[in-house]
Amino acid sequence: MDVQLQKWKKEYGDIHTIWFGDRAIVTLHDIPTILETFVKDGETYAGRPHQKWDDIIREGNNGVVFSEGPKWRENRRFALHVFRNFGLGRNIMQERVLVEVNSLITDIKDEILNGKQEISIHDTIDISVGSIINNLTFGYRYGKDKKDEFQHVKQFSTTLVSQFSNPMYRLMDRDPEYYKKFPICNSYYKYFTAEVQKIKDFFYNLINEHRKAINLESDEDPTDFVEAYLRQQHKLKMEGGVKENENNFDDAQLYATVLDLWVAGQETTSNTLAWVCAYLIQYPEVQQNLHKELDEVIGNDRIITLDDKSNLNYVNAVIAETQRYCNLATANLFHRVTKDTKIHGYNIPVDTIITHQVSTVLMNEKYFPEPEKFRPERFLDENGKFFQPPELIPFGVGKRACLGEGLARLELYLFTANIANQFKLNYPTEKKDFAKRLLKGSAVPSPYLCKIQNRF
Template sequence: MGLFLVALGLLAVYLIHFYFIRRRQFPPGPIPLPFIGNAYSFISTPMDTCFQKWKDEYGDIMTFWLGDTPIVSIHDSKVIYDTFVKDADAYIGRQQQRWNELLRPGHTGLLFSEGSLWRDNRRFALQVFRNLGLGRNLMQERVLDDVIALIDYTKKEIKAGTTEFNFFDELDISIGSVINSIEFGYRFSRDDRTEFIRAKKLATEQVKMSGSVMFRTMEQHWEYFRYLPFFRDTYMKVFNSDKEHRAFFGRQIEEHRKHIDLESEEEPTDYVEAFLKHQHKLDKEGVVGHSFSETQLYSALLDLWLAGQETTATTLAWLFIYVIKNPEVQKKCQAELDEFVGDRIVTLDDKVNLNYVNATVAEAQRLCNLVPINVPHRTTRDVEIMGHKIPKHTVIMNQISTVMHDERYFPDAKSFKPERFLDEKGKFYAPPELMPFSVGKRACLGEGLARLELFLFTANALNQLQFGEIPGKPISGERIVAGTTAPAPWVCSITARY
């Protein structure tokens, strides 16, 4: 009886502290449950819908809880730019997510690292991308190789009599080949897709896990939750995912080590080679404590793969769904392509003339709203936002999913209207509220590559191919919300335009 009373007293102290002391330190928001926070809301309602509902109820700054971690969420475009851009250094930190102790070697890599580790390796990654041709014709040629392979394969299937296409699968392997060639120097084969299917499965499972209620609830105390019923299954999924990722990326790194001449003066042809050569150079010079370690390489490869494959392929899948469901958009795109391009391959030189195609890409990014919850930041000092004093080390995010569906910025926001990105002269423009890659110093590292891929795949596929719905097999457009928002499985008809 005595132990019960002690436990009851401790629980009462915890509840009083949680509800009447901790919550009052932050902007208002939905009422959390002890220990699990607001994660319970995601069981019956998709994350992006929850955020939109909470934003409507609590305004442009609010607090929600994942487990016992409060997260301040900002939903107003101007406030986002005033904080994450104009005062960027105050929001440059990352939440120290406990799952990273299991999913990667600690807070390494490009997404979750901080301080000099993050700055040095982000700068290095951007330099490698530039050396591999980003911003020059060399990277365009890399991407066009996979664009042409996609179109050639599709036309071959059309000639063979195929009438039903799972186009998402073909986009998937194409985008996967682009990022794989950048990371490891080779493309996936369409004839034997075994390796790609394995790599894709690993990425998809990790993205799905990161969006699950169990995963979010366990975040801060997974080492205890893993012994409880129901939660143990999530722990084992995370454990096995990490094991498989380490095997996949570890094999790639070891294969490179066998064949790379670390003393060679020749320019590296992929990210792993560039990293290993830079690591060797620093070791040879006797630089003590540098950040270019084996663990950092592994985590950076994981981050680049997850961000570079899943997001771009899924955005393109949504784009073609929208184009199929809105045939007048497809006609306008193709009329513009006919006028300025003809039957040749579209390149970046054509971009300036293809205003409607650019607007279609932008509208697909906005409407699909790929990331239901942004990667959390952490304040590096005390700040004040909209009259609320936010203490140092608070987890905070710019919730771009609500911004891009906000009627204040995008009237009739749930409709697909590329024209909203054309000015009175028919020229494409992108307002600041269009922020699919986030904003500030921690905006998406791969934005330049993703924009290149989105334009070249969209313009060339629409120029060479005609897409339609199959009678009796309508595309539902159902949104499956996890770490990213993917469409329900779909098929389409495709015919060749040339």
């Protein structure tokens, strides 16, 4: 998809319209225009086109990824506020990420001790990242006894993301209730709604269990998102005056937000970390430079934390270059223009579907010379200090930029620095088609094994 977008950009320029089925999408590719529109005039570009399937998946205009209007605004602000609180003072965020980093290191060391020659580091990362998001939303991790639970939610998340590019899903999105009257559409409808029902039952059940376990009368600080949400619901109820149809903090909204945090936060981060490891293997000189920096700055097997971040310039550069090069979001989410506007003299009427194309920006040779080369040094200045240019926008920009950016950055840093410090990664014996780039909603490395050695 990103390769095709790249070709169209070359052929039709930095602003053009592409057709997605019968939907026209205005697409922006250059940074000055993207900043002028999505950032400076953020409100105009903050809408999302309504997806009919969402009436089934998210029970209407709910959640934070596809909702819009006051409900989206209040809930996005609330989620950011909760996440920020977790990152401050008690620093619950870093603690929870480090629990998983430690657990991953122990698991890999055990495998090495047990004589295992080659491992799937992506699988190990996958459950660690899933555990972090689950711990932040529901307050518990997927320890050894909960691996099946992780697989269950993961399987649903993968199904949901992959349906996005399924032509049947796209066709029926115009009106699933109408299309289900036709033979083939009918079996797809049955299959998909049954999948949705499974995950709804699962998340609603967890929410209800949580509700029973919390004493809402106490004024303890919440330690997970669902608890914070339930306390907010209680507070609004106690203050009175929330009318049924004006309640932006109802249970459907909570369910859909939990679903969104899980789906948007798990695969993205896990896949990026799998790319980090794959590139360290494919570019051994980069891995060597990384080890050199870690030996000079850290120099032993202690756990690396945020306190070390400003001294680990090369680690930061490797992460930045991985995010640019793996180009995860091959096609960015669609936005909806909320009022009539103009871009470079072109009329853009209200309700036009529009997006800024993250993937073509990250591969633009004007911003990143020789973009097809993996070169972390491009993010180091003449003094070897890490810097982040404004064109590096893997999380999108504007009012709808990634809500989990802070958490994702924390995870990318703590996992990359600690995995690289503890281990040396190498190709497996069979390295044919190693970590090929597959497009499954986002860019995923094909399953790969790696040889792994302790460094201490």
